[in-house]
Amino acid sequence: MTWMHWVLVACAVVSSAITPLAGAVPALAPAAHAVLAITGSIASVLGLLSPAAITGASSGPVASEAAAVKSSTDALEKQLQTPIVKVGTDGSK
Amino acid sequence: MKYIVGVAAALFMLTTGCFKTSFSPAQDVRPVARAATDLAKDAWVLAATACLDAANAAGDDAIRAKCEKVLTPAHDLIAAAAEAVDTSWTDGAACDLLKATGMVVLATKDFSQNGIGPTIADAAKIAATLTSAACTQDAGSE
Numbered sequence: 001m002t003w004m005h006w007v008l009v010a011c012a013v014v015s016s017a018i019t020p021l022a023g024a025v026p027a028l029a030p031a032a033h034a035v036l037a038i039t040g041s042i043a044s045v046l047g048l049l050s051p052a053a054i055t056g057a058s059s060g061p062v063a064s065e066a067a068a069v070k071s072s073t074d075a076l077e078k079q080l081q082t083p084i085v086k087v088g089t090d091g092s093k
Numbered sequence: 094m095k096y097i098v099g100v101a102a103a104l105f106m107l108t109t110g111c112f113k114t115s116f117s118p119a120q121d122v123r124p125v126a127r128a129a130t131d132l133a134k135d136a137w138v139l140a141a142t143a144c145l146d147a148a149n150a151a152g153d154d155a156i157r158a159k160c161e162k163v164l165t166p167a168h169d170l171i172a173a174a175a176e177a178v179d180t181s182w183t184d185g186a187a188c189d190l191l192k193a194t195g196m197v198v199l200a201t202k203d204f205s206q207n208g209i210g211p212t213i214a215d216a217a218k219i220a221a222t223l224t225s226a227a228c229t230q231d232a233g234s235e
Contacts, residue, residue: 065130065175066175068134069130069171069172072138076142076145077165080145080157080165081161084148084149084152084153086152
């Protein structure tokens with residue numbers, strides 16, 4: 001998980017904890033409202049910065065360099081290691 | 094007003110704090126390492142293709158064998174460098190890639206007259222330039 005995921009999780013946890021508390025203690029409602037606004041704003045900004053943080057998409061390397069090198073070179077590498085068989089004009093080897 | 098200032102301050106602290114820890118020098122090396130490895134790989138592919146074409150055209154297995162002797166270890170070094178790009182780039186990986194580019198140029202020095210040689214040499218040189226700064230070991234100067 002990236003730091004964005006952790007911040008979003010923290011926002012979700014704080015929001016979940018604050019909402020029932022504000023319902024139970026009316027005096028806390030204004031403060032709870034402010035906190036919910038902050039967590040909501042943070043989540044919105046993170047969503048704009050990186051939609052992947054919201055969708056949970058991988059934040060690791062987008063492509064494997066090893067796989068790219070392997071796919072580009074393996075066939076040629078095998079050909080390089082295979083002796084060339086001379087074919088005569090009459091088709092004999 | 095206090096609320097807006099508070100939110101702005103919280104967002105500022107959050108973003109500046111996070112960005113400071115998100116972009117470390119170690120992470121900045123990877124794009125350069127990836128570019129260098131890609132260039133070395135492209136040079137290797139061009140070199141191997143040129144060798145095989147020359148060997149097939151001449152029907153001479155000695156050309157293929159000579160190329161294979163140099164290009165196979167170069168391939169292994171490039172593959173190892175690619176692994177390092179995916180995992181953790183090190184000075185050793187940079188030196189290996191530098192060696193590989195030298196091998197690629199060496200393998201194709203006989204084909205310099207047919208047009209592809211300079212292209213291969215250029216790709217290898219750029220890859221070497223990108224990696225040479227990171228290679229501080231003696232092996233890189235071989």
